[in-house]
Amino acid sequence: MDLEAARDRLIAxxxxxxxxxxxxxxxxxxxxxxxxxxxxxSRMDALQGQAMAQAAEQRxxxxxxxxxxxLIRIDDGSYGECLRCGEEIAEKRLEIDPAATxxxxxxxxx
Numbered sequence: 105m106d107l108e109a110a111r112d113r114l115i116a117x118x119x120x121x122x123x124x125x126x127x128x129x130x131x132x133x134x135x136x137x138x139x140x141x142x143x144x145x146s147r148m149d150a151l152q153g154q155a156m157a158q159a160a161e162q163r164x165x166x167x168x169x170x171x172x173x174x175l176i177r178i179d180d181g182s183y184g185e186c187l188r189c190g191e192e193i194a195e196k197r198l199e200i201d202p203a204a205t206x207x208x209x210x211x212x213x214x
Contacts, residue, residue, distance in 0.1 A: 105195055107178050113202045114178075118171045121164045131157035170203040186210050 131153060177183040184193050186207040193207045204211075 105184055105198065107183060110183065110198065110202050111175065111178055114171050114174050117202070118168055121168050121171075125161065125164055128157050128161065132161055167203070170205070173205070174203040 133154070174183065177185075184195075184198060185191070186193055187205045188210040189207060191207050191209075193204055197204050197208060
């Protein structure tokens with residue numbers, strides 16, 4: 105397994121998530137409820153957009169945490185080991201998801 109290639113992919117994925125985080129900062133900002141400038145339906149649309157942006161940010165934060173954990177596993181030498189059973193995670197699985205923590209069997213078991 106090429107750990108440097110895995111590290112590079114993880115770092116690139118994290119940088120992409122950071123860029124998306126910066127781009128969506130305005131969408132996550134609090135919605136002003138000035139009834140003079142925005143109608144009721146427009147406020148509802150704005151609140152819905154804000155909620156969707158915040159949910160997307162939570163998913164990004166979760167994925168960034170998975171990436172950070174994978175980078176730590178690379179550094180400590182445990183990258184590629186299933187966290188549940190200790191067996192080696194298939195290289196193809198790590199190519200698809202370099203932050204994977206479980207082997208296929210353990211992932212199926214839930």
